[in-house]
Amino acid sequence: MAVHGSKIGQVADATGMSIRTLRHYDELGIVSPSGRSAGGFRLYSDGDVERILLIRRMKPLDFTLEEIGVFLRAVDTLASTDATPADKEHASQLIADVRSQTGERLEKLRTRVAYAEEFLTQLDELPDEA
Template identity: 90%
Template sequence: MAVHGSKIGQVADDTGMSIRTLRHYDELGIVSPSGRSAGGFRLYSDEDMQRILLIRRMKPLDFTLEEIGVFLRAVDTLASMAATPADKEHAGQLIADVRSQTGERLDKLRKRVSYAEEFLAQLETINL
């Protein structure tokens, strides 16, 4: 049976993440490639790519890898047919907490960007 997917170098190029980072995520179990080639190369599916891009979006908001892992497991729980209603309720609450934290962190990030823009404007007024 043929295994399909993108090799790690292509995934790194497509996501803007380093090969080292992708390997680290695999070691932590946050994002593991869906398959391996006959030669043992990691092969990432489109779903794996989406997961990596989700992590890339969370990192600038200062979510830790542990927090990201908890979030991704909650997402997986909601998608699981085997999850109990209690598990799904808990996962939903975790995701709601991340949503709330994301809003707060985005507000802080916007404020920092605003300060950086003010500073840049001030620098423009300095005559050299």
């Protein structure tokens, strides 16, 4: 039976992540490829790539890999048919916490961008004399 998916180099190109980073995520169990080729190459499904893109979106907001792992497990719990109602409630609360933190972190980033834009404007107003 043929195994389908994208090889790690293709995923690295598609996501803007390095091969080293993708291997590290696999080692940590944050994102593991869904399959392997007959030759042992990692094969990533579309779902795996979406998970990697989710991580890429969280990293600039300074979420740690540990926090990202907790979040991804919560997402998996909500999608699971085997999870108990208590587990799903806990997962929902974790996701709500991440949503709240994301809003706070986004506001801090917006402030930093505004400061950077102000500074650039000030730099542009300096005389060009050297």
